[in-house]
Amino acid sequence: MNTENSQAQMRKGVLELCILAILAKEDSYVPNIIDKLKTSSLIVVEGTIYPLMTRLKNDGFLTYNWAESTSGPPRKYYKLTARGKTLLKDLKKSWEELVDSVGNIIQS
Numbered sequence: 134m135n136t137e138n139s140q141a142q143m144r145k146g147v148l149e150l151c152i153l154a155i156l157a158k159e160d161s162y163v164p165n166i167i168d169k170l171k172t173s174s175l176i177v178v179e180g181t182i183y184p185l186m187t188r189l190k191n192d193g194f195l196t197y198n199w200a201e202s203t204s205g206p207p208r209k210y211y212k213l214t215a216r217g218k219t220l221l222k223d224l225k226k227s228w229e230e231l232v233d234s235v236g237n238i239i240q241s
Contacts (some may be wrong), residue, residue: 140146145174146220147175147213147228148170148175148177148225149224150225151170151173151175151188151208152170152185152186152189153190153217153220153221154167156195156211156213156217157218160196160198160210160211160212161211162208163179163182163186163209164179166182166211192216192217193216194214194216194217195213195214196212197212198212198216205206
């Protein structure tokens with residue numbers, strides 16, 4: 134069994150939850166989201182994030198606006214919608230239940 138592959142799959146499984154949690158704290162653009170994920174040891178690349186952001190936007194969980202930048206082109210800042218906040222709440226509950234369930238199993 135490839136441990137690195139298993140670890141990568143677990144990270145991918147929680148990526149949506151982590152992105153929504155980051156955006157619940159403040160509107161953000163993708164490079165900033167990636168930096169926050171990396172700071173928490175969730176290494177991801179733009180090629181993974183952008184399709185996920187597009188899907189979340191198309192599903193009505195995110196919206197965005199353009200903001201001028203002093204250090205380059207305008208930036209697309211993403212923001213949670215009301216539906217996104219509800220999704221985050223539901224995913225947090227699911228995450229907590231999963232952590233409890235797995236914890237019970239691996240501690241037995």
